[in-house]
Amino acid sequence: MTRLSASDHWHADGTFKVAPKLFYQLYSIHGHIHGRTFPLLYAFLPGKSNDIYSEFFDVVQQHISKHPASITIDFEAAVSNVIKQKFPSTTVTACFFHLKQNLWRKIRDLGLISLFLDDSQVRIQLKNFAVLAFIPTDHVIEEFERLEEESLGSIN
The missing domain is CATH 3.30.420.10 (Ribonuclease H-like superfamily/Ribonuclease H)
Known part of the structure; x- marks a missing residue:
């Protein structure tokens, strides 16, 4: 101790x-x-x-x-x-490792693993969510919403 x-x-x-x-x-x-x-x-x-x-x-x-x-x-x-x-x-x-682990679980839970593995554009979009950890706190919601909108466009 x-x-x-x-x-x-x-x-x-x-x-x-x-x-x-x-x-x-x-x-x-x-x-x-x-x-x-x-x-x-x-x-x-x-x-x-x-x-x-x-x-x-x-x-x-x-x-x-x-x-x-x-x-x-x-x-x-x-x-x-x-x-x-x-x-x-x-x-x-x-911990950033745990953030990325939680993001992967969410991708799995949403049934997006095949899409993530097969489509490089989707993979890049979803990996971008981990970057939110490095955004100033007062901009996280705005950046999350932007990433969400871009990602939905890639997935649909």
Whole structure:
């Protein structure tokens, strides 16, 4: 926990496939130390609710001497809410890998995989949605609507 306290930036995420049957997930926190990222904390958690994450981060807080400047997480609302509550001065950022993973799931759920793979124009249009992560917040809705309009034209 000393090294976790020394890290100004954390990456936190859960994984489900490796958790023993008694638990729901293995949650890990990685920290930046001297320009490198190391796994610093592992915990088996029984679920992924606000209450479970709240209890987990309460225990983490009891064993660290300072809060990180930032934490990168996936798009899980419960984790985001709890971190913002427990670490109010910490900047919470979302992971670009998870954004792209969520976009791929949406493409799959909409039945667009064949079209995505077969039509380079559709592929480019749909991949452009990931770029929204780099647009200033006050322009995201406008750019999303523009991309949506262009994409619908490509798909129809």
